[in-house]
Amino acid sequence: MKRIKKTFSFFYKCFVIYTLVVYALLFWFPFKGWFWGFVMMSFPVVIAGHLIILAFSLFSSRKNVLLPLLVLLLGCIFLPRTYSFRSGPEKVTSKQEKSFKVMSYNVHGFQHNSQASKDQVNRDIKEMKEWIVNTKADILCLPEYINYSNTELMDATLELKRAGYKHVAYLNQTKWNMPHSYWGMAMFSKYPIIAQKDTVFEMQNGMIQSDIKVQGNTVRLISLHLLSMTLKLNAFRQQKTLKGVARESKKTTKLIKRGFDNHALEMTVLESWIKESPYPVIVCGDFNETPYSYVYGKTRSLLKSTFEEKGRGFGFTFNKLPYFIRIDHQFYDKNKLDLVDFQTVDSVRYSDHYPLIGTYEFAKARD
Structure with missing residues (x-):
């Protein structure tokens, strides 16, 4: 003993x-x-x-x-x-014209490839577009955005422009903008985009930088979608033998290793964009990184995490297995911006990610 x-x-x-x-x-x-x-x-x-x-x-x-x-x-x-012990939304005391709302939402291609019935898929796509418009967010950052301009149901760009989002920036539009279609990442704004650039890491993964004129001031929005490292737990569950589990484990480990190495390189680009900005910066999107990672820690050293400032509960953002992870984030320049409110809208389940909505105002607009 x-x-x-x-x-x-x-x-x-x-x-x-x-x-x-x-x-x-x-x-x-x-x-x-x-x-x-x-x-x-x-x-x-x-x-x-x-x-x-x-x-x-x-x-x-x-x-x-x-x-x-x-x-x-x-x-x-x-x-x-x-974890955040805040229980309810903040009371917004600022005048409406002083604040602006940013929503980051991985829309997962509007679930158009879902295995649900065609009627259900069509209904979900329509409801999802309506929900996005009804948030009345001023700026939308949408990873895994897809658009088919030759079909009314999938022409989200036209619908968003009709709702007031007249200014658009796309990730690598020249490569992915095929006839009548686009697949990648998009940023929509009700305010003028006065400058923009992007960089592609791989396929639809990359970053869009837009300088947006808001109420006479300029804010730099950086929307990103880093390489996916999501554990494919359903693939594990489908294995019937130890050999199959071992094979999936090897594939998953390889995917995560590759993701960590790529994210470190991607972080170098993001850091340079943040440090070079003459304007207040907001970074948002699908990081595919938990709060216990190099990219999160590095970004956190440059900007403030909206979840840590005004989040609630665990703030999980992933709407499928393993569920209990937070891989979507928003960060902002606390010296030049005030965070009025932040929420993870986990009641909206159209995509495999939940939307994040941050409400900001310029620091000089404090009452």
Whole structure:
């Protein structure tokens, strides 16, 4: 029994050291690349492990409670990234003309390839477009945007322009703008876009930068869609043998490794765009990164996270397995902008992502 206790004590101390490495990486993010990405991504598992050990110690040997308790208390510095105790929307006291609303929403091609019945798909597409218009957001950032101008149902661009979104920026329009169709990422604005540029990382993944004239001021909107690293849990569930599970595990690991390496390079571009901006910056979109990652930490060091400032609950943004992750984010320049309100609209389930809506005003417009 003593040998078992010593062995457990040794392994737990190693686990504590590993936990401190995770904390250090998340706090200082000194390394990038797939290996360190996996280490940082393990943060929730690490916390769960210490909670289990703490609970076990409370019922078995209370003298061993101190170490897991201290480790967990130290981990509380990352609580703002994880959970917000705010319960309801902020009371907006600013005059309406002072604020502007930005919605980022991965529309997943308006689910036009859904396996639901044709009538259901058509109904969902129509309702989804209506919902987007009814949000009355001033600026829309839409990853996985698709448009077919030769069909009324899928001509979302025409419908949005009729609703007042007369200014549009597309990701690499010259490459993907085939006859009557577009697939990629789009930014729609009710305010004039006075300058824009984009960069493509791969296929429909990339960034759009638009300088938008809002109420006599200029704001720089950067909408992005980083390479997907989503775990394909349905593929795991469909496997009938250990060999099949091993094959899917290998594919998933390879995908995540590639994603971490690509994201580090993409972050270099994003950082330069942010630092070069003469205007207040808002960055939003589908990061495909959790709050425990190099890209999130690096962006957080340059701008403020809207979720951490005014989010609610866990703020999960993914509407399919594994559900309990937040990979869509909005960040803003707190020195030049005020965040009036922010919400993750998890009641809207048309896409595999939930919409994020941030309401901002320029700092000089404070009452």
